[in-house]
Amino acid sequence: MNQSEVISGNPAGAHWRDYVALLKPGVVSLVVFTGLCGMAVAPGHLHPVLAFTAILCIAIGAGAAAAFNMVFEAELDARMKRTAKRPIPAGRMSRDEAMAFAVILSVGSVAIMALGVNLVAGAVLAFSIFYYAVVYTLWLKPRTPQNIVIGGGAGAFPPLIGWAAVTGDVTLMPVILFGLIFLWTPPHFWALALFVKGDYANAGIPMLPVTHGVAATRRQVLAYTPPLVLVSLLPWLLGYSGALYGVTAAVLGAVFLLLAVRVARNGATEAVAMAPEKALFKFSILYLFLIFAALVLDGWLR
Numbered sequence: 001m002n003q004s005e006v007i008s009g010n011p012a013g014a015h016w017r018d019y020v021a022l023l024k025p026g027v028v029s030l031v032v033f034t035g036l037c038g039m040a041v042a043p044g045h046l047h048p049v050l051a052f053t054a055i056l057c058i059a060i061g062a063g064a065a066a067a068f069n070m071v072f073e074a075e076l077d078a079r080m081k082r083t084a085k086r087p088i089p090a091g092r093m094s095r096d097e098a099m100a101f102a103v104i105l106s107v108g109s110v111a112i113m114a115l116g117v118n119l120v121a122g123a124v125l126a127f128s129i130f131y132y133a134v135v136y137t138l139w140l141k142p143r144t145p146q147n148i149v150i151g152g153g154a155g156a157f158p159p160l161i162g163w164a165a166v167t168g169d170v171t172l173m174p175v176i177l178f179g180l181i182f183l184w185t186p187p188h189f190w191a192l193a194l195f196v197k198g199d200y201a202n203a204g205i206p207m208l209p210v211t212h213g214v215a216a217t218r219r220q221v222l223a224y225t226p227p228l229v230l231v232s233l234l235p236w237l238l239g240y241s242g243a244l245y246g247v248t249a250a251v252l253g254a255v256f257l258l259l260a261v262r263v264a265r266n267g268a269t270e271a272v273a274m275a276p277e278k279a280l281f282k283f284s285i286l287y288l289f290l291i292f293a294a295l296v297l298d299g300w301l302r
């Protein structure tokens with residue numbers, strides 16, 4: 001059997017772990033955390049059962065979006081070392097089976113959010129799934145190196161969904177949180193893309209390091225950092241949060257900037273010499289976790 005027969009055929013039974021892998025649990029855990037923080041800082045009160053339901057819907061909806069991504073990109077994933085062992089390209093699950101799983105989870109999570117929590121949260125959840133699965137994965141990713149700048153919007157919605165679950169509307173503060181993740185995504189992803197550039201080149205995906213080279217990508221990583229730091233300080237500057245958050249955001253932002261400068265100064269083209277890029281990628285994940293944790297802690301202590 002060739003690769004596309006494996007992908008569209010009906011392999012013998014997937015393990016439950018394959019269904020979990022389809023949801024990209026690592027990424028989704030941080031997505032869910034930012035959604036939870038959006039809920040925690042929103043003014044008002046949501047019954048604990050509804051709060052739990054809302055978080056579950058964000059987790060399942062984001063996982064379903066990730067599963068659509070794996071259905072649509074099975075052939076591409078088969079060509080990249082980092083993704084070749086995923087359930088569909090590895091032949092452990094058929095594309096149809098994964099598609100059915102993604103449809104059921106997305107319809108279920110959106111319906112429960114809309115009917116059980118509120119319509120605004122349900123609508124934004126539906127839009128984010130569509131944005132990641134269709135706008136980013138199917139439309140932008142194969143076409144333009146700006147794919148993740150525009151597509152990054154998908155991953156920026158969760159705090160907004162969490163906020164809407166509590167308040168039923170969207171105001172300036174959740175839009176700032178959206179902006180924070182939106183500006184964080186390019187340095188997060190391009191730091192990684194720099195050291196797995198070969199993979200994207202092999203798969204024919206027009207990621208920035210492949211189309212514009214490593215030096216231009218490094219400049220872009222640095223260019224997004226000052227606006228990111230500025231937006232991260234807005235909750236404090238506008239009085240939505242206090243000094244605990246402000247100081248934490250400033251310190252985390254300074255470290256981010258320092259690491260981005262190291263990336264911009266790195267002249268290496270070989271993946272083995274990309275320690276600054278690897279450090280920035282790892283730190284970007286810790287950064288987002290800590291800045292949202294600080295926001296919530298600050299709200300509790302004020």
Ligand code: HEM
Nearest residue numbers: 025026027030031034082148151152155156185189192285
């Ligand atoms: C278009 C936007 C984004 C792109 C292209 C992107 C890309 C990636 C890639 C390729 C990886 C490596 C994962 C792997 O090896 O399978 C990764 C890891 C990760 N990303 Fe992103 N990411 C994006 C947005 C986000 C967002 C919005 C979040 C969370 C708020 C996030 C959180 C993470 C985490 C926690 C990891 C490490 C966990 C893991 O490797 O499973 N990413 N990202």
Ligand SMILES: CC(C)=CCC/C(C)=C/CC/C(C)=C/COP(=O)(O)OP(=O)(O)O
Nearest residue numbers: 027061062065066069128129132154155158
């Ligand atoms: C609430 C909701 C629906 C949120 C959806 C957000 C979501 C799962 C965002 C994550 C974005 C992400 C992991 C991109 C990975 O890029 P890629 O898919 O290009 O990476 P790959 O090469 O690893 O497949």
